Amino acid sequence: MFSICTNPALLPDWQWFACYLTTGTHFAFYRSFLVVILLLAVVAPLALAMGMAGALALRSRFAPVTLLGRGYVNLVRGVPDIVFFLFVPIALGQGIEWVLHHLYCPDWDQPIRQGNDFIVCREARMPPVGASAWARNVYAFTMAAIAFSLVFGAFIANTLHGAMQAVPRAQVETAEAYGMTRGQAFRRIVMPQMWVFALPGLSNIWQILIKSTPLLFLLGIQDAVFWARELGGAKTSLFAYPHPDWRVWYFMALLLFYLFLTWLSERGFTALNRRLSRGQSTAEGERLRKAAA
Amino acid sequence: MRTCAESFDGYILRSLGREHGERLLPRGLDITLCDQIFLIASGLIWNIYFAALAIGFGFFLATGVALAKFSTNRWISRPAAGFVFFFRGTPLFIQFFFFYSAFVLLPRTGLDIPLGFTTLSIHTAPLTTAAVGGLIVLILNTTAYSAELFHGALRATPKGDLEAADAYGMTGWTKFRRVVWPNMLRLAWPSYTNEAIFLTHSTTLVFLSAFPARQQSGEAFYYARYFVDQTFNPFIAYPLVALYFILLTLFIIGLFGFINIRLNRHLPRERRQRIRFRPQYVR
Secondary structure, eight states: OOGGGGOGGGOOHHHHHHHHTTSHHHHHHHHHHHHHHHHHHHHHHHHHHHHHHHHHHHHOSSHHHHHHHHHHHHHHHHSOHHHHHHHHHHHHHHHHHHHHHHHHOTTOOSOSEETTEEOOOGGGOSSOTTOOHHHHHHHHHHHHHHHHHHHHHHHHHHHHHHHHHHSOHHHHHHHHHTTOOHHHHIIIIIHHHHHHHHHHHHHHHHHHHHHHGGGGGGGTOOOHHHHHHHHHSOBOTTSSSOBSOOHHHHHHHHHHHHHHHHHHHHHHHHHHHHHHHTTOSSHHHHHHHHHHO | OOOHHHHHHHHTTGGGOTTSSOSSOOOGGGOOHHHHHHHHHHHHHHHHHHHHHHHHHHHHHHHHHHHHHHOSOHHHHHHHHHHHHHHHHSOHHHHHHHHHHHHHHSOTTOEEEEOSSSEEEEOOGGGGSIIIIIHHHHHHHHHHHHHHHHHHHHHTSOHHHHHHHHHTTOOHHHHIIIIIHHHHHHHHHHHHHHHHHHHHHHGGGTTTTTSOOGGGOOOHHHHHHHHHHHHOOHHHHHHHHHHHHHHHHHHHHHHHHHHHHHHTTTSOGGGOOOOOOOOOOOO
16 A cells, blocks of 8 residues: 555564555455444344334234234244344355246256255346356345344334333323324324334344344355455465464454454443433433433 | 165264264255254254353353442443453354464464462363364353343342341342342343354354364255355255244253243242343344
């Protein structure tokens, strides 16, 4: 990156480090932190949507829908989520290929599962044959994001359902007495108030979500863990920047990054909780009202 | 093809090492359903080993850390709070990597710590194995999570009970053992049950991270993943391992529920703490 970096072996300490920390692979390492943030940014709204759908299904008056919601929530919560993180991408990938295979190659006569192979016709391969490395990465990332959303959607569904139940029943009854329909009462009365009850649970789930992002590594995505292992491993003098085993420092940096992220979120949620408590019929809302008066 | 009985003989103890059964794991087209059932079951030995020892040691350490965090002396409470903050704020998965790469750096020959009157020598080689090093990370991790639960329970100890203890003239150790500690356990027990479940599920991460599975002896999920890599079929091994974990979870709920009944036996029925299953897995 810097002009002095042409021959790093001759550099004094701090310049050596300046050059070392700005190599191309190190920028890939720094970018992988952005991948973590990106995953959080993609999964959070998706999981919230899944959770909302799940919670509404749990509330539904139509028995099959309730059953579906309950099955989803309990299945995901009852099984270690690491199983889901590894199961969903591969199962979904095979499912997509299976569907495409039946769409594109209806006259294919061989079975798809032959012994230990999963064989579909060339047109049905996903990602397509000859796709760029970048496209492959995006595909893998999307699969991971879907797996994360499924798992955390179930956690959120449970929390949101609890929060909906926590809104004082009398208020819903009042709304119905005013002639609102069930949907109107839900949108106008329950929705605005449920968040303050849901927030502690949601903040907990968010912290868990943050701490589960390193599992991306297991899905073969070049994330921060991958690069920390690559860059930290001992480098012989064949490399431009030889150094002994520095993995411990790289992982220390990762730990500090996550520590910062969880600490920041905790502060954020505390502030959000104060904000949402304003005007609510809870102890915190009452305290805020008295402080203002 | 092996018969089911042969699979059982060959693989039910295979996770202990290659002396205990077949030398090699089944491969490719040679894999039968029974192989999957028994080899994954054999991996559970390690899950139970990690979970039982981590919970056993972690329980006592967590009591200590919780008391330290609850202390009014800042020199004691701050380090304890820092310990809890660090281990709860970072992913267990990376903690494994971090501690493994730190343990690897220790000198192979062992550490000699001069204590003046004698020299304490520590064998560092076992620290790089999952059985010891991985266990230490799990112990530290569960200590932090449990300490937070116990700390919350200490803060919620009923004032009346403490006053009653004072009125009886109890102090120090007696008061702690007969009033504070039972109350702390009683209040924290439902969440502690979830922590135990949570930790048991986290044992799946030990061999997925830095710690090597020597002679291909790993825990249940390690084998499930091995089978999926071999057969490229996730619909058998993963549901199997999920089923085993559900059974393990039910066992923990039963065991801890039994203890819970004992902890609450002096209370009127409506004031008893109920265990609710609400695990939150990844940490």
